[in-house]
Amino acid sequence: MTFPVLKGTAYTLVHTPDILVHEGKLQESEMRNNPDSDYLKAIPDHLRSFEDVVGYGPNQAYIGNIHPRDLNKIEKPWYENPLKDATADGKFGSIMSEDVFYGCLKAVDMFDLVVLEAKYQEETAKKINDDPVIGKYWVTLDKLTENPSTVDEIKSLIEEKDAKPLYLDGKLVGCIKRAHEFDAALTSDVMFENLVSKASAAYVLAELFAKNDIKPKDVDYLIECSEEGCGDMFQRAGGNYAKAIGEICGCVNATGSDTRSFCAAPAHSMVEASALVQSGVYSNVVVLAGGSSAKLGMNGKDHVKKDQPLLEDCLGAFAIHVGENDGKSPVIRTDIVGKHKIGSGAAPQAIMQAIVADPLEQVGLSIKDVDVFSAEMQNPEITVPAGAGDIPSANYKMIAALGIMKKVFAKSELNQVVENIGMPGFVPTQGHIPSGVPFLGHAKEMIESGDIHRTMIIGKGSLFLGRLTNLFDGISFIVETNDGHVGDDSVDKDTIRQMIAESMKQFADSLK
């Protein structure tokens, strides 16, 4: 069997403090229900600058300038100990500022919904056109010359037509209009979230092309795996983000579709991409997702209460290229896929058995045969103050405990195993973004340099949030060293038929 390979990855962040303040769902509902709240008053003092965001250790790990394990060497709290000489450009991607991002919203908008003030639009258009990544790969930059507006016109769209404001350092520079007079699936609120997701995904796709050996015209299929839904009132989440994003980067030979399963969707999508490549249906598949404006500042009240900065101020995005076996890139073992079945049960123990132990045991491996695991990689500086604990650490402890129950490890080894198989969480709490796949960039490097042989990527999803089922979701896959074997040793049906025919002929001849 020849396996598909992990050909390339890209990871980007967009620093969006004004979107946090005005469009983060927690802040938005607070403004509506409790406009004089102490929390809202405290927000300005707890926002970070772009420089703070660039210097923040976990963000540098996300864009590939440091390894997540390097965070162990940085004194906590990480937000008080920024990295010296940190840059917004990383090995796997980059960090964008909010002023450029609003221009990106305009450049990906096909329905004249994004309105920007004329001078700001002109200045941002120049920045975007000069950008070595977006300026090179986005084919819709002419949108930035269309329909410049005035502050008065923008104000009237907000006041009279329900448009959502775009602020920059508190100053009004634009708005996003509703896409229909009364369709609840096309309100300005929904369009805001969808355009944010689309623009940030198109940004990371451009970074994938800029930093890896794949061209837009080479992509056959795109799988988008965010947690948003686009459609109208008759088909509320009809899709298709994947094609809408591919269009921005000129992926003219690609088609695509969207996969949804809350935070588990990226891992599902990786399995789907691998299957499509291994079966020969497509040669180059890209799995990608943009960020979520709703989740910005999601745990802000707890952060302000503990007097720490609002660390949920960035949109996350990733893009992963799955391609045909080239004999050197790490292979994706499609014969070792763990799945949380409908009948698996919801206890953590049952979940870990289904997605971690079962797939390994089925091929005669054990937890000990995996060098590093990557499950839910949320940054603990965001989750611990909010009472959700250190999520990556909890996952590593569960995996180690499962190993202890299976007598693969001794009980006394628990902490050592956790250290060996894990790493600190380094990913913003953007739902689908932290779930397993942010490690793939680092994993590719570690496998190719021989530091590790095998990693397991785990996606986990809270399906009960959709109120249709109480079921949990989880899926895992293995990425490991390429043994250089690219040929397919399997025998096709025609060859088998021919072999049988020849044997029967020989047998018939022997009877003569």
Added chain:
Amino acid sequence: MDLENQQRIKDLTDKYGKDDLVVVLGGGEAEACGLAAETVSTGDPTFAGPLAGVQLGLKAYHMFELKDEVDPAVYDEQVSMMEMVLDKDAINKEVQEYRG
């Protein structure tokens, strides 16, 4: 505690009365478990949900505290791994505090 869960617990208390009702928690973190126990006994301390200012007076127990009440085989299958992983003593102590 999740606002919808607060409403569900409030509705169940209205329907069955507090004398025949206990709340079983399965949280993995002491502070969050304590908050949940506090919410169902003396009211939502964050004043965000339906139990803000509502003293249901319900007793909350963490699953770890109920080990002797359930079939050992079921407990072993469902909970024993998490017993190894979580800070059981801290969780139990925090939850017990709100039972008075």
